[in-house]
Amino acid sequence: MTERLNLKDHDREQLRAALAERGVESYRGDQVFRWVWRRGVESVAEMTNLSKALRERLASETRLPRLEPSDQRRAADGTTKLLVGLEDGREVESVLIPDGERRTLCVSTQVGCAMGCTFCRTATMGLTRNLSPWEITEQVLIAERILTARGDTRTITMGRGKGGQVQRRLTNLVFMGMGEPLHNLEGTVTACRILTDPEGLAFPERRITVSTVGLADRIAPFLERTNVNLAVSLNAPDDEVRSRIMPVNKKFDMDALLAVVRELPLSGRRRVTFEYVLLAGENDSERQARELARRLSGVAEKVKINLIPYNPHEGAPFARPSDEAVERFRRLLLERGVEKVMVRRPRGDRILAACGQLALSSQSSASQSSGSQSSGKDRSGS
Numbered sequence: 001m002t003e004r005l006n007l008k009d010h011d012r013e014q015l016r017a018a019l020a021e022r023g024v025e026s027y028r029g030d031q032v033f034r035w036v037w038r039r040g041v042e043s044v045a046e047m048t049n050l051s052k053a054l055r056e057r058l059a060s061e062t063r064l065p066r067l068e069p070s071d072q073r074r075a076a077d078g079t080t081k082l083l084v085g086l087e088d089g090r091e092v093e094s095v096l097i098p099d100g101e102r103r104t105l106c107v108s109t110q111v112g113c114a115m116g117c118t119f120c121r122t123a124t125m126g127l128t129r130n131l132s133p134w135e136i137t138e139q140v141l142i143a144e145r146i147l148t149a150r151g152d153t154r155t156i157t158m159g160r161g162k163g164g165q166v167q168r169r170l171t172n173l174v175f176m177g178m179g180e181p182l183h184n185l186e187g188t189v190t191a192c193r194i195l196t197d198p199e200g201l202a203f204p205e206r207r208i209t210v211s212t213v214g215l216a217d218r219i220a221p222f223l224e225r226t227n228v229n230l231a232v233s234l235n236a237p238d239d240e241v242r243s244r245i246m247p248v249n250k251k252f253d254m255d256a257l258l259a260v261v262r263e264l265p266l267s268g269r270r271r272v273t274f275e276y277v278l279l280a281g282e283n284d285s286e287r288q289a290r291e292l293a294r295r296l297s298g299v300a301e302k303v304k305i306n307l308i309p310y311n312p313h314e315g316a317p318f319a320r321p322s323d324e325a326v327e328r329f330r331r332l333l334l335e336r337g338v339e340k341v342m343v344r345r346p347r348g349d350r351i352l353a354a355c356g357q358l359a360l361s362s363q364s365s366a367s368q369s370s371g372s373q374s375s376g377k378d379r380s381g382s
């Protein structure tokens with residue numbers, strides 16, 4: 001028996017092709033895509049502009065699965081950590097971050113991660129597998145259902161062109177959860193294409209940010225296929241420190257990474273975000289701030305810096321710098337010509353909002369009921 005076609009796991013072009021292989025005219029593919037993403041139907045039977053014969057065929061040859069949260073924890077500031085249960089029993093996390101008018105969702109792209117950054121908790125899990133596109137987009141649908149259920153029914157209007165307007169509950173998406181998005185290139189591209197298709201979920205590209213550890217050879221090919229915002233986790237002022245905390249730097253060093261960013265054809269006022277996790281005594285000194293500013297001089301007008309005070313978790317030999325050290329680092333960058341420097345505010349205290357923390361604590365409580373919960377200060381973004 002051939003596997004049923006998952007109607008949620010393809011961008012519009014791919015869906016047309018997959019249905020064409022089954023002898024369905026290509027405009028039908030567009031219709032099905034709109035039913036799935038614009039109308040959010042849960043069965044083929046609801047696709048009333050298709051003939052009865054076609055509906056019956058699709059009902060037996062395709063599927064329209066749906067994922068549910070297996071756990072959710074909400075902090076006092078409204079930040080909500082979601083665990084999403086996958087069909088194979090594994091779990092990934094998403095973090096919903098309400099902030100004024102904004103409703104940002106941080107999504108995962110892999111179960112675990114292979115990149116091995118020494119300060120990151122997800123890294124301790126290793127990589128289990130990539131998420132398929134629909135396992136990424138389901139995180140968005142789940143979060144919107146949760147907002148609706150909470151009575152947080154504020155919407156913003158998105159969509160244009162043939163797809164027409166649509167009201168969305170989430171305003172921004174960041175790919176900063178578990179996993180390395182560009183290590184799951186196909187899954188991330190297809191998910192972004194569904195999310196930004198005017199006939200799909202209709203998020204404007206500029207409301208989506210994909211964060212990479214710095215897989216330099218994949219950045220330009222990625223942005224050619226979906227023109228979302230890019231963030232790069234720099235995290236160090238020089239190759240020595242960066243190689244020590246991010247093994248990927250041995251493959252793509254800072255020169256390679258900065259060269260790629262320099263060449264990116266950024267339109268309008270768009271900038272690449274460089275994330276910089278501040279680790280006390282490791283990468284937060286005055287000398288390192290000056291060194292970082294110097295390194296960025298060739299790309300200064302194309303980038304902004306996002307300083308992220310380290311979010312402590314058990315087992316990693318790092319500490320969060322004081323607020324004064326963070327502020328000093330920020331000021332030095334500004335004084336030395338880096339025009340845009342932001343500091344990420346800690347969010348979601350006490351709900352384990354650091355990368356990978358919720359998924360890990362659920363695993364350990366399932367396997368050994370240890371329930372070890374290193375809380376600490378948490379941050380937004382993932």
Ligand code: SAH
Pocket residue numbers: 119120121175176177178179180181211212213214231232233235275276277308309310311312313354355379382
């Ligand atoms: N793999 C991608 C996206 C996931 S990590 C990437 O590396 O960018 C998202 C961001 O969280 C990255 O900037 C990463 O450096 C940062 N991060 C990971 N662990 C952290 C921690 N414990 N405290 C603060 N930031 C952390």
